[in-house]
């Protein structure tokens with residue numbers, strides 16, 4: 255299986271929409287920073303079920319295309335859009351090869367999405383290509399030293415390397431974003447999202463049952479899964495800031511906002 259096939263297997267496993275609620279506040283926060291509204295064409299790359307950026311952007315009046323490698327996530331997305339009473343277009347698309355013409359979108363977003371494409375330079379170039387000259391690219395990516403960044407390290411101790419050479423969390427470093435998304439003048443800052451659950455055990459179970467990379471890890475490891483599961487519980491306990499038996503983990507991410515130059 256090549257790295258692209260493996261990536262598809264990973265992200266079609268589990269139920270992203272069940273996990274999505276934990277990070278759904280990130281999109282609206284990004285939309286506060288990079289406003290959208292009527293007449294603004296938005297692309298949300300690797301949208302999942304659209305709860306973070308795509309649906310909130312339509313609610314703010316924008317015209318939105320929600321794209322993802324894994325169209326299974328669109329079932330929940332369409333349900334969410336119908337419940338919110340909004341319409342948007344759902345397009346199956348690999349972030350490395352977006353099926354949109356050059357310069358189509360005023361705003362190109364991705365929250366914890368395009369970072370998982372194995373060929374990072376290709377994914378970065380596609381963000382720029384589909385953005386209109388003068389348009390804005392806005393990304394949220396886990397930082398390598400934060401909770402989620404280090405989590406991939408814990409998983410990696412039990413498995414062979416994931417798809418692609420560079421780690422997805424390399425996208426959490428400003429220099430890497432600049433290198434992968436050439437010709438765009440970015441500003442950067444870090445932010446964080448509080449991951450919460452009734453307990454560490456419930457949090458770990460939610461992830462093990464629904465988060466694609468862990469669902470695939472559990473299947474691949476068989477009896478060796480329990481060792482990873484123990485490490486995950488220990489890791490979550492280490493990061494847990496709650497003192498009342500529940501879980502609250504502050505997960506840091508990098509926000510990159512850049513304007514595509516008008517000429518070039």
Ligand SMILES: C[S@@+](CC[C@H](N)C(=O)[O-])C[C@H]1O[C@@H](n2cnc3c(N)ncnc32)[C@H](O)[C@@H]1O
Pocket residue numbers: 261265266270274277299300301302303304305306307321322323324327347348349350364365366367368370371372
């Ligand atoms: C962690 S989820 C984030 C989803 C969404 N952006 C959100 O914040 O809720 C990662 C998403 O990236 C998608 N994905 C992974 N690799 C991709 C690729 N090469 N092209 C497009 N989407 C990809 C997965 O299918 C999944 O929906």
